[in-house]
Amino acid sequence: MNASPSKTKLLLIRHGEVEERYHRVFGGRIDMDLSALGRSQAKELASHLKATHFDALYVSPMARAQQTIAPIAHQNRPSPRVLDGLREIDFGAWTGLAWNQVLDRHGKSAFDWLRHIDLDEIPDAENGATFRARIEPCLNQILNAHPGQQVGIVCHGGVIRMILSILLDLPLPKMAAFEIDYASLTIVDVTPERREIKLLNFTPWSSYA
Numbered sequence: 351m352n353a354s355p356s357k358t359k360l361l362l363i364r365h366g367e368v369e370e371r372y373h374r375v376f377g378g379r380i381d382m383d384l385s386a387l388g389r390s391q392a393k394e395l396a397s398h399l400k401a402t403h404f405d406a407l408y409v410s411p412m413a414r415a416q417q418t419i420a421p422i423a424h425q426n427r428p429s430p431r432v433l434d435g436l437r438e439i440d441f442g443a444w445t446g447l448a449w450n451q452v453l454d455r456h457g458k459s460a461f462d463w464l465r466h467i468d469l470d471e472i473p474d475a476e477n478g479a480t481f482r483a484r485i486e487p488c489l490n491q492i493l494n495a496h497p498g499q500q501v502g503i504v505c506h507g508g509v510i511r512m513i514l515s516i517l518l519d520l521p522l523p524k525m526a527a528f529e530i531d532y533a534s535l536t537i538v539d540v541t542p543e544r545r546e547i548k549l550l551n552f553t554p555w556s557s558y559a
Contacts, residue, residue: 358493358540359500359548361402362510363422365414366391366533374449376460378441378508384417391533394555396421398535404428405499408492410436410506418533419504430504435488438506439467442475464511465523478522485512493540510536517545531556 366388368377384392399422407430409419415436423430441463444452449460456473458466470477476484492501503513511525517538529551530536537549 356498356541358496358498360492360513360538360540361399361404361500361502362513362536362538363395363418363502363504364507364510364530364532364534365410365412365418365504366395368414368532376441376444376447376449376452376463378438378445380446381413383413388414388532389417391553391555392418393421395533395535396425398554399502400425403500404502406492406496407431407502407504408433408436408488409504410438410509412437412506415504415506419502422502422504433488433491435484436503436505436509439481439508439512440474440476441472443473444475462523462526464526467508468522481508481512482516482522485509486516489513489516514538514547518547 366384368382368388369385372380372382404427406428407419407423409415409430409432411432411434419430444456447455452458452460458471466472467475467481468478492503507530510530511528512522514528515522515525517540531551531553533553533555535549535552536547539546539548
């Protein structure tokens with residue numbers, strides 16, 4: 351895979367599976383590690399990307415993203431550049447709560463979390479506007495620095511959905527239609543005229559890949 355002179359190819363990579371105690375929990379800014387399976391997923395993903403050229407790699411500063419990019423970066427890649435703005439969304443009062451606890455304590459469905467974020471309905475959390483105001487400058491920085499190049503971005507499910515929302519010019523809640531699994535790869539071609547999803551939520555570690 352190589353980008354053309356007028357096309358920037360973004361490879362959006364979600365971190366691998368996290369520690370079991372954080373499954374179906376709104377982790378957000380909790381700096382958790384990968385599980386054993388998550389480390390295995392990261393290695394499988396790195397193996398899949400072994401022949402892929404990267405002009406640049408960017409990564410969230412959070413441990414789960416750093417641990418995911420490590421086997422990719424060890425394959426004679428450009429040194430990953432940490433962008434603090436690529437941190438996962440801050441879930442405020444929901445941080446650390448399991449999905450059922452959100453319903454019990456806040457009376458809201460965890461399945462609609464993107465809509466609740468967008469409408470500023472989660473106490474002390476980033477809302478849709480503040481989340482976008484953090485992610486969009488990161489995205490623009492990357493696109494402006496790498497026209498016509500191929501760039502990997504290792505980050506988080508919420509961040510990838512916001513990037514897609516910005517690129518596709520669609521409301522954030524619409525991104526609930528896109529599954530973004532652990533250690534998944536989503537590829538978007540970006541030109542001055544259009545944005546095109548070339549691959550969505552590919553998981554080379556899974557049985558259906």
